[in-house]
Amino acid sequence: MTAKDLRNPLKVARGLGSSQSGVGHWWTQRVTAAALVVLLIWFVITVLGLLHADYATALATVAKPWNALLLIVLLVTMFWHAVLGLQVVIEDYVHTRWKEVLSLVLIKFLAVLGALASVLAVLRIALTH
Incomplete structure (x- = not known):
């Protein structure tokens, strides 16, 4: 008996299966x-370096191109990672379809809104300082 024989006959007939769609999500996470x-x-090293600095020095540090770029990448990556993690939790534990869809849409909307606001704040500091 092979692994192929253990599959549900309906699954074999329809050609359905995981089709490895979860692997991309897992790797991205x-x-x-x-x-x-x-x-x-x-980020921690940068913040520790600014520990006793004044406001103008902190603004100048964020306004440096590499620091602004890395801060933007940090913020976008953080929101993206949070959405991926929350999506898994919702898909696993919310069993009412409309609540699941609503939660996923709401989380993605809030994450995009938060990421855009964060990036805008960094760009405003970097471009006006």
Whole structure:
């Protein structure tokens, strides 16, 4: 008896299955997590360097091109990773279809809104300072 014989006959007839759609989600979540580790180390080092600095120095640090770019990448990656994680939780534990869809749409909307507001704030500092 092979693994192919253990499949549901209806699944075989329809050609349905996982089609590995979850693998991309899983990999994206792991890649964003690894990126967050590196970016958060940079962020903590940067913030510790500004520990006793004044407001003008903090603005000047954020306004530097590399710092602004890395901060934007950190923010976008953080929101993206959060959406991926919350999506898995909702798909696993919300069993009413309309509540699941509403929750997913709401989370994605709030994440895009938060990411855009964050990026706009960094760009405003970087371009006006």
